Amino acid sequence: DVKVTQSSRYLVKRTGEKVFLECVQDMDHENMFWYRQDPGLGLRLIYFSYDVKMKEKGDIPEGYSVSREKKERFSLILESASTNQTSMYLCASNPTSGSSYEQYFGPGTRLTVT
Amino acid sequence: AQSVTQLGSHVSVSEGALVLLRCNYSSSVPPYLFWYVQYPNQGLQLLLKYTTGATLVKGINGFEAEFKKSETSFHLTKPSAHMSDAAEYFCAVSEGQAGTALIFGKGTTLSVSS
Numbered sequence: 001d002v003k004v005t006q007s008s009r010y011l012v013k014r015t016g017e018k019v020f021l022e023c024v025q026d027m028d029h030e031n032m033f034w035y036r037q038d039p040g041l042g043l044r045l046i047y048f049s050y051d052v053k054m055k056e057k058g059d060i061p062e063g064y065s066v067s068r069e070k071k072e073r074f075s076l077i078l079e080s081a082s083t084n085q086t087s088m089y090l091c092a093s094n095p096t097s098g099s100s101y102e103q104y105f106g107p108g109t110r111l112t113v114t
Numbered sequence: 115a116q117s118v119t120q121l122g123s124h125v126s127v128s129e130g131a132l133v134l135l136r137c138n139y140s141s142s143v144p145p146y147l148f149w150y151v152q153y154p155n156q157g158l159q160l161l162l163k164y165t166t167g168a169t170l171v172k173g174i175n176g177f178e179a180e181f182k183k184s185e186t187s188f189h190l191t192k193p194s195a196h197m198s199d200a201a202e203y204f205c206a207v208s209e210g211q212a213g214t215a216l217i218f219g220k221g222t223t224l225s226v227s228s
Contacts, residue, residue, distance in 0.1 A: 004157075009155075033215055035218075040123065040220060040221075041220060042204065042218045042219055042220035042221050043158075043204065043218040045215045048215055058215065090157060090158065092158075101146050101165075101208040101214075101216075102148055102160055102163055103215075103216055104160075105150075105157040105158040105159070106157050107156055107157040108155070108156065108157050110155070
């Protein structure tokens, strides 16, 4: 089974802190994604990566950056956390090969910025 | 641009009743369609997917969905609701290009009463 893990289930940070959210997948997938989930808004794409050191902005990249130094790991960075970044953050991955295009999700990190 | 509309942000049914969650999509190319379920404080789990072939797709936990191209719909159904079906459900679409993200609807919360 594909496994996507996220470093923390719950995180509380202060305004202005630099925050790192880590995601690791164990299935050698080329593509990895970061979404944020807010009530009534569904999932919105922040960034994705289709290869090591490659990244593409999603729909809401402002205030975030990402890092992908190894194939299995994709990090989301909040350079200076703000209260409007309080949200559920979901990581996902999928392979480039194959024909189903489904994504495999981690358990999520619920981030609270105070 | 692709988009997904889920009609009804909240659906309530009685245990044993039919579950119908509606999803309409817009896509300029034949789409790949997905339903995901999210239980409280968990990540997303794939319920079922349509890629090609048979338009009636069966998934886990007794759910099924039918792809209707003429109606651009992919509604999710289950003949008899169970208390354990209470969760949030997301419809998603992909244009089937490797390395691209899914486009999600805003979600429908299903409540099941005894």
